[in-house]
Amino acid sequence: MTMDHQDVANPLKGLGQARSAGGRPPVHLWNPPFCGNIDMRIAADGTWYYLNSPIGRKPLVQLFASVLRREPDGSYCLVTPVERVGIKVEDAPFTAVRMQLSGTGDAQTICFETNVEDRVTVGSGHPLRFAEEAGTGGLKPYVLVRPGLEALVTRALFYDLVAAGSVCEDWFGVWSSGEFFAMQKASDIGVGV
Structure with a gap:
């Protein structure tokens, strides 16, 4: 050009x-x-x-x-x-503001829409990660939108993620696109023990 x-x-x-x-x-x-x-x-x-x-x-x-x-x-x-x-x-460049769940268990799919209208389906190309929140010890979920660019999942949607969660090999997390995204040890939070 x-x-x-x-x-x-x-x-x-x-x-x-x-x-x-x-x-x-x-x-x-x-x-x-x-x-x-x-x-x-x-x-x-x-x-x-x-x-x-x-x-x-x-x-x-x-x-x-x-x-x-x-x-x-x-x-x-x-x-x-x-x-x-x-x-x-200050944190992540985007925020995940809408979430759509389909399916259940390991056949569940999670899709997010960001504040700039990017749409991603959680899976190997758009993984979820959970980071410890400084000062509180709580978790902050992020989804990869583009290489190096993540969206912070809003607190309200995080509650929806937890509601869609399950236990796999002593980890509590969520399934999407056939992959399990671990949040926390199930035994640490008294789930599935």
Whole structure:
């Protein structure tokens, strides 16, 4: 793809033509120079801010989300073919805001929709992980949305996940797409003992 003067002045121009097969720009293929950090952050609740003001236009948030990438050092960047800028992410870049369950037991399937309307089915390509919450000892569930980019499962949906859980080999967790995602030792929480 050749860049003319207008493309350099507006690096977002042409993103519509540069979509990958998954419908998103192929940010994993782009290696533009790092141009520094900008005053943009994603709060722990999934709200995007620019210059400390929330970005209220969902299509704009979705555009930014489509060019978000996690770097090998763990930082987050917005990437275009001509520049890469750092942003701050307080927890996970996305939140899982809707969940759909189908089936039961090991034939159960869990699908999530994020706050930027990505849809994923929990399984080997989109695993669930459970991290200990700092200060409380509680669990925080995350689902992988894209390589390096996770969604924090909202507290309300976490309760629904627990309700759909079962015990497998002394672990309490949930099944999805034929895989078991362990939350906690069943004996530690007094389940199935």
